[in-house]
Amino acid sequence: MKASEIVTRPFSMMRDFLTTEAGGGIVLISAAAAAMIVANSDLSAEYLETLHLHVGGLSVIHWINDGLMALFFLVVGLEIKREVLDGQLSRWSDRILPGVAAAAGVALPALIYIACNQADPAGLRGWAIPAATDIAFALGVLALIGSRVPSSLKIFLTAVAIIDDLIAVLIIACFYTADLKLLPLAGAGAGLLVLAACNRAGVRSLWPYLAVGLAIWFCVLQSGIHATLAGVAVAMTVPLTRTPGRPDDRHSPLYRLEHGLHPWVAYAIVPIFGFSNAGVALGGFSPRDVLAPVPLGVALGLFIGKQVGIFLSVWLLVHLGWAERPRGASWRQIYGVALLCGIGFTMSLFIGALAFSDGSHQNDAAKLGVLLGSIISALAGYAILRMARSGSSSRHQHL
Template sequence: MPKLLRGKSASVLREFLVTESAGGLVLIGAAALALIAANSPLSHAYFGLLHLHLGPLSVLHWINDGLMAVFFLLVGLELKRELLDGELSTWERRALPGAAALAGMAVPAAIYAAVNAADAPSLRGWAIPAATDIAFALGVLALLGRRVPVSLKILLTAIAVIDDLGAILAIALFYSSELSPLPLLGAMVAIAVLAWLARIGVHVLWPYLAIGLLAWVAMLLSGIHATFAGVAVAMTVPLTPTPGKPEGASSPLHRLEHRLHPLVAFGIVPLFGFANAGVRFIGLGPEAMLGGVPLGIAAGLFIGKQFGILGACWAMIRLRLAEMPSGANWRHLHGVALLAGIGFTMSLFIGVLAFGEGGTRPDSVKLGVLAGSLLSALAGYAMLRSAAWSGFQCGCIENSSGTRG
């Protein structure tokens, strides 16, 4: 096993990679079904179901504002674990993925802004191509099996985790509506109570979930997007293990994370993809297909991500501020940079926040995200496959057991 996988976080990371990879393949299938449904005789039923109201919200809003809060709860748990007890727990481990993630967010956003500089309303979507879909990316990586060094999966996961943090901050700072002070105060009180429970050592999960639900309702009414409640609640869930128990078995954070993983990977994220990837191509005009929004997103994901991440990795390694991942070469890193351009879930989500659901821009966002993500997936797969073939020829690829093959 490579050095990066040794230690108490190994089994947690291994389980994460397996779940995310399989979930990514399910997500790919869900997105394909959405496109088929939107462009078939079932399109009326498909869009009608999404806009059907169940209580105060439509089905689409329940998915985007409700179920995605659970997705962000899991993202927050993963982020906290990686920073405190995982592959981002030291500054040495954070250096390479941190620089790569920052450049991989800044360059795509700059490309989008440059393409849409003359259209002020479209500039609101600057953060759309800055996101990476870890499930989708690892799903593509899973198709290559053991031909890819495990260190690359760790690097891609670390980049995506830091990328998620950037997306969360962007949502909180730039995609929240006018604030309502009283509900916001209620949300803050709920989070403070959860932090107090963690401080006094409460390790049962139900108080965190029950009070977290109240925080979600208050956040929904406050003007800050409700999914931010998931992240805030996650930050309060204790990580401290109980002596004498197996790794992570007694930690509330680990228990909740392990229970949520299958639900999110095989339920919530594919459902989100099915609800948001459907775009009807018939009747779309040139602006929707070739305008600044879709071109900026596609160029940001496909061009901006790979040059931003690869450039940052080159600089960090050449300056000896970080080391090349074990068993990898520059072609491998280029493949990872390309796969990071798969923005699907988070990009679509930010697109909804940026432009809403009405008009032509939401369809333009979907087209740009689908085009950029598909190009990145195909190019990344091809690059890593060619790197794996070269690696096997020269015997420089390590398999998951740490032996050369």
């Protein structure tokens, strides 16, 4: 292998990842728009009836949210493991800026939501809805802007969203888990021990991980823990083999599984989830309903909480000398990306479905807040980034 290939290959995975996420984000935007059109048309009754049709003991929406989305969480887990062990988050110096930004971008939206819903104990259950960033949607907006945004900011956004996803997974596990059933949970634990042993023994075939992983998913589904968390748990057991000078070894089991699943997740599973969960009949809401605590808390959390938490944390870290500003990025561009982090579509809708019962007015209100906050964040972030110049061309640029 030539030396030039060794230098350039480590970045191929990130380029492929960003390209797939951006394209998937555009498909997701289209699916969400289609859901809104259908839910507010003469087809709305058929739309809802199909989602609640029972197949194999579960409704269609249940299969999507608990079944297909387990594959989404499997890919999320693979991405987190790869980035932490061998990617953009492999060094502590690389984790500080996106890590602190992600934490601030989770905490402040949650506090804003809680402030809006402090008089409503039932509504408080949705405090985590505005905490997550939709990486596909956000990168889809960046794709519309093109090369005006430096690659360092795209990587920063990806890192923030990945850490966001990790925090969201922990939140789901800790705060949105029903009564535990010990026997199925023990079965899931036994399955994970088997996969850990396979990893330890150097098993590189993916079939044992997928077959046992399916059994783990079924056990988790029966245990009271949300079934999608099985995807993250299984991902942690998939081997990541590394070759010196080639951190994106294409023969690694983790690499093969991630790249095999990622297009299906980005272009099929997440859009299906978006189409099945984003449909809100707006005729059931009055202008006063939009200002109710749940939708207002979600929308303000996403639009205000995300941008303030992320941008201020980056500004403080850079000015304190604890981290460096993303290379080639101006402060206005960083602010634009902080706005895009307010797009909380997929994970926010998912947490909303866990917080409030499916089909309830609160769940629809939360969806409305997610749509409003995400759309406003997307439009504002797009406008700022279209007008912004890079840091190299405007070193002293101010907001």
